[in-house]
Amino acid sequence: MTSDTRLRLTLLGGYLGSGKTTWLRHQLHVGAFGPRVHVVVNEAAETPVDDALLAGAEGMTLLAGGCCCCAGRAELIAALRRLCDARSRISAEEARLERIVLETSGLADPGAIVAAIQDDPVLVNHIVVEETVVAVDALHALAQLATEPLGRRQVGAADRMVLTKTDACAPDALATLRATLAGLNGHATLSAAVLGVEAVLAPLPAGARPAVLPELAGEDARGPIAPTQLALPDDLDWSAFTLWLSALLHARGDDLVRVKGVLRTPAGRLLLQTVRKVVQSPEILPEQGESRSDNVIVFIGRGYRPEDLGRSMRRFLSPTRTT
Numbered sequence: 001m002t003s004d005t006r007l008r009l010t011l012l013g014g015y016l017g018s019g020k021t022t023w024l025r026h027q028l029h030v031g032a033f034g035p036r037v038h039v040v041v042n043e044a045a046e047t048p049v050d051d052a053l054l055a056g057a058e059g060m061t062l063l064a065g066g067c068c069c070c071a072g073r074a075e076l077i078a079a080l081r082r083l084c085d086a087r088s089r090i091s092a093e094e095a096r097l098e099r100i101v102l103e104t105s106g107l108a109d110p111g112a113i114v115a116a117i118q119d120d121p122v123l124v125n126h127i128v129v130e131e132t133v134v135a136v137d138a139l140h141a142l143a144q145l146a147t148e149p150l151g152r153r154q155v156g157a158a159d160r161m162v163l164t165k166t167d168a169c170a171p172d173a174l175a176t177l178r179a180t181l182a183g184l185n186g187h188a189t190l191s192a193a194v195l196g197v198e199a200v201l202a203p204l205p206a207g208a209r210p211a212v213l214p215e216l217a218g219e220d221a222r223g224p225i226a227p228t229q230l231a232l233p234d235d236l237d238w239s240a241f242t243l244w245l246s247a248l249l250h251a252r253g254d255d256l257v258r259v260k261g262v263l264r265t266p267a268g269r270l271l272l273q274t275v276r277k278v279v280q281s282p283e284i285l286p287e288q289g290e291s292r293s294d295n296v297i298v299f300i301g302r303g304y305r306p307e308d309l310g311r312s313m314r315r316f317l318s319p320t321r322t323t
């Protein structure tokens with residue numbers, strides 16, 4: 001039994017669309033984090049989506065509109081201090097908060113967040129960062145690791161890597177990825193999860209070799225990855241919108257890392273999301289009245305101007321309009 005009575009914090013990181021929310025949703029469902037867990041979700045975009053998915057958590061704080069490892073750091077520290085304050089008003093014998101799970105945005109460097117918590121003179125006395133879990137997308141991680149310094153920093157910061165989407169990944173590619181991850185971070189444990197549920201990882205084939213990754217000097221020359229939001233008209237022409245999105249992903253799916261949003265449709269609130277060129281099966285979300293994030297789509301990527309994205313969509317939806 002530990003005499004350290006500080007709040008435990010699990011940091012959950014991983015690249016955009018790697019499966020963080022899906023994994024966390026299942027872990028909360030099965031009670032993997034124990035009782036009295038507060039979830040803090042950070043989304044880089046102003047329009048949050050993940051909070052709609054994690055509605056089952058006991059307590060939740062949403063930090064939207066700035067990545068917690070950089071622009072949103074002060075907001076994160078303030079939110080964590082508030083949780084610590086509230087906890088210190090309750091005696092250790094009572095049912096007080098035991099753990100925080102912090103789901104970072106896909107653009108965050110988990111190492112920078114751990115450092116920010118440990119460098120804060122208040123938080124360091126109240127919170128112990130117990131584990132950094134990083135979700136690694138079996139379908140896209142090799143490409144990300146080859147081109148994105150951030151992808152490598154995330155893997156490097158992990159105590160535990162959870163391979164996601166292994167159900168959709170060819171065995172050879174999976175073996176190469178596992179050997180690559182072992183080379184990048186041999187200290188972290190590696191497990192697999194399919195749609196959040198733990199899956200068995202067969203022993204690594206003896207002949208598995210890591211991918212040869214190029215040297216990466218710094219951030220990509222195409223500029224930083226950033227979110228852009230587009231509001232959809234209430235009288236949306238669904239076929240035109242779907243066609244536009246498919247054409248866009250086909251042409252620019254490598255630049256457009258992530259698309260997500262909750263749309264109001266005749267069938268209900270529909271969660272639409274893509275990861276690179278992969279369009280996920282749409283999911284109908286529970287009704288919860290009007291939400292300010294409904295009918296707003298967030299596009300996260302680089303290599304285009306936000307205004308061009310909006311113009312392209314409006315042209316497609318109303319071909320007679322010129323802007």
Ligand SMILES: Nc1nc2c(ncn2[C@@H]2O[C@H](COP(=O)(O)OP(=O)(O)OP(=O)(O)O)[C@@H](O)[C@H]2O)c(=O)[nH]1
Nearest residue numbers: 016017018019020021022106164165193194195280
């Ligand atoms: N086939 C398959 N799809 C998965 C798996 N895990 C997650 N997904 C899908 O991948 C997409 C992204 O998953 P999320 O859990 O939203 O990913 P995220 O890391 O939270 O995304 P961001 O917060 O935007 O960075 C969703 O459509 C999931 O359904 C998996 O194990 N297998």
